[in-house]
Amino acid sequence: MQRRCTTPLMHSLRSFSTTTSSTTTNKIVASVLFERLPVVIPKIDPVIYAFQEFSFRWKQQYRRVYPDEFYKKYEARGKGDYQIHYKPASRITEADKANDKRSLQRALDRRLYLLLHGTSYDSSDGKPVWHLPEKVYDNEETLRKCAESALQSVLGDLTHTYFVGNAPMGHIAVQAADKADPLKKFFFKSQVISANLINVSGCDDYVWVTKDELLEYFPDQAEYLKQMIIS
Known part of the structure; x- marks a missing residue:
């Protein structure tokens, strides 16, 4: 008679738990790459x-x-009493001329990304730094829910936002401010939908920057962000 295996299946699988503890909560951060898509077609190369x-x-x-x-x-053909005289609007806006980085009406042919100025989890001595909207993973159902909470904390609501997918677009380990174990940041992409003005609060200052400008704010992570962000 063939002997049957009596070992439970769960004993051969890796255990998994959805509960969080203090040892893991302070090591995982959900960060949101909030972008405004191009408004006009980019110029031809x-x-x-x-x-x-x-x-x-x-x-x-x-x-x-x-x-x-x-x-x-x-x-x-087409010649008659009705003639349409169309003059295209300028690609250069008043925000471009004034270099107003708090306005969404700039760099219309590029993607813009939201950066916040304030205390961050990887800032040293609690000094304000530029960072993406972020939140430490606590007891949310999923990591994306944590990312939504991070963005909602600075926008007030998510009416004019759209999260692209449920999975993060990338992750990176950064050294924490207290020199403890590195923080694991998971990046989620969200986009501005049907809005020309976004009210941002809960920070000292904020800017909307292009990809090239964003890399200047994070020189230590520039190489990774350059590969992760496609624009």
């Missing part, structure tokens, strides 16, 4: 523009030649 110009001229030599009567009829 000069290399791409040169290729499109070359491609157009190359195709012109093989284009079909139509009789002159066809062009005269084509040019007469």
Whole structure:
């Protein structure tokens, strides 16, 4: 008779618990990369523009030649009493001219990211530093719920926000201010939805910066953030 295994299945699996303790709570931080998507289409790269110009001229030599009567009829189409005169708005806004980083009406062809100025979990001696919206994981149901709570604490509500996915987009270990074990930061992406003005509170100051500007605020983590943030 074949012998049956009497060892419970759970004994062979790695144990898992959803309860938190003081030894783990102060080591996990949910950080939110809150971004405003581009408002206008970015300018075409000069290399791409040169290729499109070359491609157009190359195709012109093989284009079909139509009789002159066809062009005269084509040019007469749409001509009437109603004419639409459209003048596109300038890409350079007043916020760009004044370098107002607290305004969302700047760098319209780039992604903007929210940075806060105040005390952070990795700041030394409690001095205010620039950081992303963040919160230590406590007793939330999931780590994303912790990230939502971090963003809600500075925005008041999440009406004009959208979290991209349930999983973090990346994580990094940083040295804590008290020189204890490194903090494990998990980054979540959230985006501004249907809003030109976001009220930010609960901090000394805040700015909306591009990716290049953001890297200047975090020189120690610049290499990692450069690879994590796609813009």
